Amino acid sequence: MGMDIAFKEYRKNDIHGTILYPATMIAPMQHCVLRKYLVKNCVSVLDPFCGSGTALHVAQEIVPNIHLVGNDINPLAHLITKVKLEGVSTRIKKDIENVIQKLNNFHEEVSLHNFIRIDKWFRSDIIVSLSKIRQVIINVKNKRNRRYFWYIFSNLVRKYSNSRSSTFKLHIKQTEKIEMMCNEVVADFCARIRSDVEYFIHKPANFSLHKMDILNFLPSLKDNSIDLTVTSPPYGDNATTVTYGEFSWLALNWIDPRDLEMEGWEISNSHIIDSKSLGGSRKEKDIVCSPEQLMLLNEFTIGITKEKRKKVEHFFADYFLVLSHIARITSKYIILTLGNRTVDGVKISLLEISQRHLKNNGYDIEAIYEREIVNKRIPKTTSCVNGKCVLSMNDEYILIAKKRNVF
Numbered sequence: 001m002g003m004d005i006a007f008k009e010y011r012k013n014d015i016h017g018t019i020l021y022p023a024t025m026i027a028p029m030q031h032c033v034l035r036k037y038l039v040k041n042c043v044s045v046l047d048p049f050c051g052s053g054t055a056l057h058v059a060q061e062i063v064p065n066i067h068l069v070g071n072d073i074n075p076l077a078h079l080i081t082k083v084k085l086e087g088v089s090t091r092i093k094k095d096i097e098n099v100i101q102k103l104n105n106f107h108e109e110v111s112l113h114n115f116i117r118i119d120k121w122f123r124s125d126i127i128v129s130l131s132k133i134r135q136v137i138i139n140v141k142n143k144r145n146r147r148y149f150w151y152i153f154s155n156l157v158r159k160y161s162n163s164r165s166s167t168f169k170l171h172i173k174q175t176e177k178i179e180m181m182c183n184e185v186v187a188d189f190c191a192r193i194r195s196d197v198e199y200f201i202h203k204p205a206n207f208s209l210h211k212m213d214i215l216n217f218l219p220s221l222k223d224n225s226i227d228l229t230v231t232s233p234p235y236g237d238n239a240t241t242v243t244y245g246e247f248s249w250l251a252l253n254w255i256d257p258r259d260l261e262m263e264g265w266e267i268s269n270s271h272i273i274d275s276k277s278l279g280g281s282r283k284e285k286d287i288v289c290s291p292e293q294l295m296l297l298n299e300f301t302i303g304i305t306k307e308k309r310k311k312v313e314h315f316f317a318d319y320f321l322v323l324s325h326i327a328r329i330t331s332k333y334i335i336l337t338l339g340n341r342t343v344d345g346v347k348i349s350l351l352e353i354s355q356r357h358l359k360n361n362g363y364d365i366e367a368i369y370e371r372e373i374v375n376k377r378i379p380k381t382t383s384c385v386n387g388k389c390v391l392s393m394n395d396e397y398i399l400i401a402k403k404r405n406v407f
Contacts, residue, residue, distance in 0.1 A: 003036075005029045005369050005398060015199035018192075019080055020155055021052035022168040023242045025232055025337060029371065030058045033398055034230060037333045038062055042227040044069065048214055048326065051244070053081030055230045060085065060205045068207035069226065071217045074273055075262040076154065076248035078211040079255070083151040085205040088144050092197060095145045100190045102136045111135055115253040115267070121170070123178060126160050129185035130254060138256050148200055150259055152192045154251035160185050161250055168247040170270055211261035214278060215287075215318065218325035229330045232337035233322065235350055237279035237315050241341060245273025278322065279315030287317045296356060304344045312343055320357060327361035332406055334363065336399045339373075351397045363401040370397050 007028045011017070016027050038045070038059065043066060045059040050070035059066055070081055089095075113131045122130070133153060140146040162178050164171045172178075210217055235241050249270040252260065266273055274280065289297065297316055301309050326334060338350045355365055373396055 003032060003367075003369060005032055005371050008372075015057065015084060016052065016054055018155075018196045018199060019052060019151060020158060021077070021080060022244050022247050023232075024052050025054040026371075027054050027058055029398070030055050030230070030337075031062065033335060033369070033400070034059055034228075035062055037335060037400065038066070038228060039332070042332065043067060044225070044227045046221075046226040046229045046326075046329065047071070047231045048218060048229070048322070049231050049233050050081050050209075051077050051232070053077075053084045055232075056081060056205075056207065057084050059228075059230065060207075064203075065206055068205055069210075069221075070207065071210040071212055071214065073211065073213055073277055074244055074248055075211055075260045075266055076251055076255075077244070078209060078261045079147060079154075079259070080151060082209055083144075083147050083200065085207045085209070086144055086147075087200045087202045087204055088148050088197065089142050091142060092145050092148070092201065095140055095142060095149075096193050096197065099136055099140065099149065099193065103132060103186050103190060106132055106136075108135070113254065118253075120172070121161050121163060121250055123162065123181065123183075125183050126181075126185060129183060130157065130160070133186065133189050134254060134256070143259070147259055148197070149193060150255045152189065152196060154255065155192070156185055156189055157251045157254050158247075159188075163250070169243050170246055170249065213276065214322055218322060218329065221325075221329045223328050224331035226329050227331055228333045228335065229326050230335040231326075233319065234278045234315075235339045235341045236343075236348075237274075237277070237311065240311075243271075243274050245275075245277065246270050248273065278318045279311075287321060289313050289317045289320065293317070293320050293357075296353060300348045300353065301343075301346065303346045308343055312348065316353070323354065323357050324361055327358060327363060327403075330403065332403060333366070334358065334399075334401045334403075336401075337396055338399055339396045351399060354399055355401075358399075358401045362404050364404055366400040366402045368397055368399055370395060 007026055010026060010028055014027060016024065045066055046069045047055045048071050050056055050072045053070065056068045056070050060068060068085065072078055110128055110131050112127060113134055118127060137146060137149045137153060140149060162173050164173050249267065252267050297313060301312055304312065336354060338354060340347055340349045340351060373394055
């Protein structure tokens with residue numbers, strides 16, 4: 001189609017490589033696409049599932065003064081995106097040296113942090129080290145700089161936990177691997193706050209960021225109020241696809257809640273954010289597919305067991321509503337990064353379903369690009385159904401749709 005979006009050699013040697021977050025967008029790929037479709041009279045960009053803020057950050061690089069609007073139900077995603085977009089203050093170098101000095105000459109009594117099952121997920125000496133860092137960060141006065149320190153800290157929480165690094169879910173490591181882990185938490189933190197800061201020394205972007213349930217957030221936006229929407233929506237409910245909330249749970253328990261957009265329910269258990277995300281545990285009577293939507297889905301759900309089909313329909317009831325709102329809100333272009341998931345050995349084409357829904361909501365398909373997903377944490381094959389190995393998601397698609405009668 002004339003645009004190479006593979007970027008197989010990309011290794012995140014940029015701001016997006018300073019944080020670990022599940023299933024992130026590929027920054028140069030988004031840059032390549034947005035550079036073409038952020039037309040001169042585009043003044044606003046929305047990412048309603050902003051995750052780690054890759055697309056919004058890229059849009060700001062292309063058009064520095066553009067108004068960015070982001071949303072995510074996950075408080076950690078909100079923090080990560082905010083730090084990338086707002087950067088640090090002019091006194092960051094002083095704050096870095098002060099933090100390092102305090103950690104290297106720590107003479108206070110350590111206020112050991114505590115939360116449910118902390119002893120399961122962290123070795124006792126690691127708890128002491130992380131508690132020291134937490135104690136020092138809390139006393140940093142500048143909010144932007146303090147949030148930067150939490151951003152770096154969140155990576156180390158995951159790195160030095162007793163959870164396996166091979167998956168985004170929380171799975172305990174083998175006992176011998178936990179015992180062998182070397183405690184370099186403080187030294188690691190001090191090195192990272194120095195080495196990574198260069199990416200955050202910039203003028204704050206023009207942005208508004210929200211931490212809301214997507215089905216409460218989108219209805220609050222007016223018709224045609226956003227020029228371009230760019231996002232990668234969930235490909236299914238989080239519990240059975242990518243567990244963003246479970247991945248974030250440990251960090252959210254360590255970070256001072258005063259520096260998070262958090263109501264409290266988000267850390268009540270490790271699954272709750274995922275259960276409240278798209279297609280999660282809403283009451284079935286709340287949102288259901290229309291007869292027309294069910295007719296469309298039926299083409300792709302033949303062969304799926306009745307129980308799992310209900311879950312698929314539940315997800316798509318939410319998804320269709322979200323996509324309809326995005327179509328209503330957006331005045332020019334919608335750019336979606338999509339993947340086709342497999343349920344009971346049956347491939348559900350989110351690409352085809354999204355195309356048809358957008359066409360029915362006033363959009364023409366401008367272009368579709370395909371790329372292989374490289375450097376995955378999820379194996380090429382996952383579960384077995386009827387004795388056959390099921391391939392995991394190994395390709396993704398960029399769907400670009402233009403509102404009819406715009407230009």
